[in-house]
Amino acid sequence: MRSSNPVFSRRGFSRDNSGYAGFGAGAQAGAASQGNPYASGQYAGNPYAQPGNPYATNPYAQGGPDLQQGQQAPARATGRMTIDDVVTKTGITLGTVIVAAGAAWALSLPVGVGFGAAIVAMVLGLIQSFKAKPSPALILAYAAFEGLFLGVISKYYNGIAYGAPMQAVLGTMAVFAGVLIVYRTRIIRVDRRFTRFVIGASIGFLLLMVANSLFAVFGGGDGLGFRSGGLGIAVGVVGVLLGAAYLALDFKQIEDGVAYGAPREESWLAAFGLTLSLVWIYTEILRIIAILNND
Structure with a gap:
């Protein structure tokens, strides 16, 4: 099963597993x-x-x-990716996002600067997604610019709904924990059908958002109304669910990479994928909270 996450889709973290998926479910690297x-x-x-x-x-x-030849793997395994590597690299990447966001908040950077940082982050993310190997410098640069963007919009939404950023952080943590629990307990099945559904839903969601933005630019207001009122809340909930689905795909790819001996450097790519998913979830929850407090 190939992940629809562009970060992992070219990496080879795949198992064509039609059953349930869970940590430690497959044969570990080192088995014959x-x-x-x-x-x-x-x-x-x-x-x-x-x-x-x-x-x-x-x-x-x-x-x-x-x-x-059916023999055992070398006892030395320092060259393989481990869960500890993924946790460490994810902590570094998310820490960079948080530090940059805090700096943008403290400096009260203009909204224009924030959106400029978002464009730079998007470009860096696309470059990394299509690179043959993960680049820690590129990933951390992406995290820094993404953090600047998040700091700017977080302060903006905090002015609309006081305390919204902290609520969004707690909501993102809750989603992460919930997805991890249902993944490890095998409540969800991360298989080809699941992947196809997520891809289709994501394409439809993005097309709707592009259409809404175009109508907003040329027609004024909120375009088709997908980002305000009750419809905006419903669309935001769909966005959070899609982000949660991508987290499940991320967990699957990490599990497979660890189980089948991916090189240790791939832990940076895993951290990058998790960061993308968490940022998506945070921004959607932040938007929902702002709408709820503005109605």
């Missing part, structure tokens, strides 16, 4: 490839078990020569 259900048959597309994939030469990956 002949005992790995994802190394043959309908799962032959597992990139960490294929000689031709870019990670096959990684001595710590599932597809190493020793494992292809």
